[in-house]
Amino acid sequence: MASTIVGLDFGRGVIRAAEVLGAAGARPTLVRYHQIAVPTSAVDRGEVLEKDTVVAALRQLWSQAGFKTRKVIVGVGNARVLVREMSVPPAPIGRIRESLPFQVQDILPVPVNEALLDFYPIAQAEEDGQPVIQGLLVAAIKESVLTMVEAVEAAKLEPVDVDLIPFALSRALLVGPSATGSVALVHVGAATTMVTIAIDGIPQFVRIIQNGSDDINRALVSRLGMDEYQAEQVKRRFGLATQGAGPELRPAFEVIYESTGDLVVAIRNTLSFYLSSRPGAAVERILLSGGGAELNGFPTALADATRIPVRAPQPLERLAIARTVAQDQISGGGAGIAVAAGLTLGSKA
C-alpha cells in the first residue's frame, strides 16, 4: 500500500493531526483526521511548553486515531519564527543555504547560531543591474523547534520535516479560481495571525503578527473581571453582532469592539506595508481562516477596514476524503484541517 504521512499542528491547548495518502500527487487523500486537547500550560503560542504532557498526548492521539504511519511533518509559525523577503546572488540552492548565516545576522533578533535558517526561492530578477534570486528567508529559533521535534521523537514518531504553517495554508487553500491573482491568506489563531500574500498560488510575502483572537478574551478578563470561560462564551455568542443583547452587556461589547479593532488594524497595516513596499502591487481578495475568523461580524469588519473583499476558503477542496475519515471530525466544514493537511502536501516522504 502507498505510504501516508501525518501533518501535526500545535494549536492553543490542542494538537491536530491529519494523515494524508499520496501527499505528493495530484489528488492527495485525507485518510484520517484527529485532534486531542492538551492543557494550555503544555501547548500555547505554537510552542511545546511541557514536553512530557505532549509526549503522552501524542501517544494517545496515535492510539485513538489509528494512524497507519509514524512519519510526521511538524508545523511552525509563531513569534519565534521570522519570514522576510530577501534577494541573493544566483547560485544552487545548497550554496545559498550555506551562505545564509553570513547574510542575515543584522536582521535576526538572536545570534545566528541560535537560529535555523532556510531560503525559499520565488523568482529570478534583476536588481541594480545585477541578476538575483528573490525569495523568502525563514529563520526560526532553534531551541523552540528542537523542543517540538524532541517531543515528537520521544513519542516514537519520526519527524521527516518541519515546515512553515503559512506555506501549509497556501498549499491547502490556494486552489482553483480563488488562487489566481494576488491573494492574501489571513489566518487568525488564538495567539497569532498569519498573513501570507501569494500571486497565482506562490507565496511572496509572509508576516506572523503577535495578535490573535485570544487578545479579546484577555481584554474581557483583565478589564471586566470575567473568567476565561465567560469571556469565551460572550465572545462566541455575540462577537461584533450585538443586536438584541441587554444593556448589561454593553461594557463587554465595547471591549470586544476595541480589541477586535486592534486586530483588524494590525492586519490592515501589514497589507498596507506590503502594498506600499511594492509599486503596482495589489491584493484582489482576502481568504480568511483560523478560529478567530469565526467571530461574528469579523469578515465584514475586515473587508470594511481594508476595502478588500473577504472570502471564506474551502479547506477540504484540495483533498479527496477517504471513508476512513470520521465524519464528526470534518462536519464543521473542516476548518481545523487546513493547516495539518497542508503540511503534508507536496511532501515526498
Ligand SMILES: Nc1ncnc2c1ncn2[C@@H]1O[C@H](COP(=O)(O)OP(=O)(O)OP(=O)(O)O)[C@@H](O)[C@H]1O
Ligand atoms: N465561533 C467563534 N467565535 C469567535 N471566536 C472563535 C470561535 N471559534 C473559535 N474562536 C477563537 O479562535 C481562536 C482559536 O483559533 P485556532 O483554533 O485557529 O487557533 P490555534 O491554532 O489553537 O492557536 P494558534 O494558531 O494561535 O497557536 C480562539 O481565540 C477562539 O476563541
Ligand SMILES: [Mg+2]
Ligand atoms: Mg493555529
